[in-house]
Amino acid sequence: MYLSAIKDLYNNEIVAYHVSRRNDLKLVIDTVKKAKKKRNVKGVLLHSDQGFQYTSRQYNNLIKKY
Template identity: 75%
Template sequence: MSKNLLNRDFHASRSNEKWVTDITYLIFNRQKLFLSAIKDLYNNEIISYQVSRRNDLTLVIVTIKKAKKKRDVKGILLHCDQGYQYTSHQYNNLFEKI
């Protein structure tokens, strides 16, 4: 389990300092869709998002890879809950390469 570095401090003094991410679901045409998003706490901008019919690791990985293409992610604090997607080895390996 990772430490809670954000510690409920949702204020960021600059862009790309603190990001938060999570997954929610939406009902669309009687189907459940899952939305994964990354938000910059500096200005509440959605940096990246992905929609899928499955709530799985691939959904999270694609969302992060899209964010990495748009921004320099070195030094960013990315806060998430401790869901299985965010505690997987594949998820954590993404950040070892940064």
């Protein structure tokens, strides 16, 4: 099982998380979409480990859209 989480570094709150059997792009995209539903994400800075999911065109297009 793989866990993808987005943490607010201001108050250490987990804003969104998603669990999957695969560590793939869908896991990361689903997590970002959950975070978007929960909060106003305009002007947010996301930090990642720069794995293949985070350098994909689909992920970067979604982040620019949000």
